[in-house]
Amino acid sequence: MAGEPQDDCLFCKIVAGHIPATIVRETETTVAFQDINPQAPTHVLVIPRVHYGDIASLAVAEPAVAADLLHEAGEVAVQEKLESYRVVFNTGSGAGQTVWHAHAHVLGGRGLQWPPG
Numbered sequence: 208m209a210g211e212p213q214d215d216c217l218f219c220k221i222v223a224g225h226i227p228a229t230i231v232r233e234t235e236t237t238v239a240f241q242d243i244n245p246q247a248p249t250h251v252l253v254i255p256r257v258h259y260g261d262i263a264s265l266a267v268a269e270p271a272v273a274a275d276l277l278h279e280a281g282e283v284a285v286q287e288k289l290e291s292y293r294v295v296f297n298t299g300s301g302a303g304q305t306v307w308h309a310h311a312h313v314l315g316g317r318g319l320q321w322p323p324g
């Protein structure tokens with residue numbers, strides 16, 4: 208069923224506590240944890256507890272949870288004391304998506320170029 212945990216999904220395993228992660232924030236609907244391969248001094252992933260393959264699918268099926276994800280991205284920035292930061296949703300392999308469970312990257316703590324390339 209849509210949103211159900213997937214046995215072969217890395218981020219569902221992190222939500223379930225079956226794979227360790229350095230969790231920085233949790234809510235009823237989201238989990239935020241350090242990226243294992245940080246691209247900036249702060250690089251936190253914010254994911255929904257429910258499983259959807261990307262942010263667009265999540266926003267269509269469960270818009271309130273997509274809003275929670277955005278809210279939590281802002282809360283991570285406050286918690287990490289980021290004045291400037293970037294929230295990224297890589298969507299599709301051509302855009303660099305490698306994990307097929309919706310997630311926001313929150314990046315900050317260094318200068319960020321725009322456009323990113």
Ligand code: 5GP
Nearest residue numbers: 217228240241242243244297303304305306
């Ligand atoms: P994507 O490329 O799909 O936008 O982002 C996936 C992110 O997940 C990457 O930045 C990658 O470093 C991170 N990642 C992949 N495997 C793990 C893991 O096992 N633990 C954590 N904390 N992050 C992971």
Ligand code: ZN
Nearest residue numbers: 216219258308
């Ligand atoms: Zn998943």
